[in-house]
Amino acid sequence: MFVRLAEGYHVSENLENTIRNSVITQIGKIAQPGEIIFVDTLPKTVSGKIMRRLLKEIVTSGTVAGDVTGLEDPTTVEHIKAVVGKQEQV
Incomplete structure (x- = not known):
């Protein structure tokens, strides 16, 4: 979650x-x-919808293979990957 x-x-x-x-x-x-x-942030489309697919991808594979150009802030994906990576090391 x-x-x-x-x-x-x-x-x-x-x-x-x-x-x-x-x-x-x-x-x-x-x-x-x-x-x-x-x-700190969640990956959202420009219309404000949370991209749950990207969150699932990050948790299962540690990366995002899909297109992130439609995101409100594409740097959010890198931030979440870093947070998930830190938690996996603990």
Whole structure:
């Protein structure tokens, strides 16, 4: 699960537990995320839709083979790849 924090929030174990518990409460235990990845931005199209396909590609293969020219900010992909790479090393 990718999470973009709002202003004033910081990554912490307590926040991660709060997110997990919120998902369990609102959706159910079956939807509990295995991993929570905190990022500053998400890859969005110029119309504002999140490109979930790119997020899945980064997690499964560590790269993006598709076209990213339609993104609002193409540098977002590199940022997310770096964050995912750091988490895999831990």
